[in-house]
């Protein structure tokens with residue numbers, strides 16, 4: 001055995017690192033380790049819980065929701081990061097609201113924006129029906145904006161438009 005190993009072994013009592021080694025065996029270090037594991041467990045549970053809470057508001061499908069929660073439980077903080085990257089961008093409530101809005105818009109389009117004579121779909125600012133040529137609404141004499149037949153006052157410039165009849169020529173042509 002070389003001399004220097006014997007020397008180190010002999011001088012182990014006076015080893016400057018001995019106090020550090022002792023520290024790692026002390027109850028204090030044991031306590032710190034325990035606290036570290038405890039905090040890690042808390043962090044883990046918090047991540048899983050956050051994933052569960054967030055996924056519940058974004059995912060409609062029960063199986064996908066279960067996969068998300070499992071990812072959070074198994075992979076903890078890492079699962080949370082992965083989930084945050086791949087999660088659906090919008091909330092279920094928002095999506096439902098959007099769908100409802102779309103439905104209402106389609107309904108409105110179906111009900112209102114058709115020529116009352118030939119049922120051609122028309123836009124709100126059309127003055128005459130492009131198919132049958134019937135007048136749908138007049139224009140304000142003052143500002144030129146489209147005015148509904150039922151309006152009494154132009155909402156854009158406050159001019160009285162009640163009773164302003166559509167040009168006869170359009171009716172004649174139809």
Ligand SMILES: [Zn+2]
Nearest residue numbers: 115118129132
């Ligand atoms: Zn028409």
Ligand SMILES: [Zn+2]
Nearest residue numbers: 140143154157
């Ligand atoms: Zn006007």
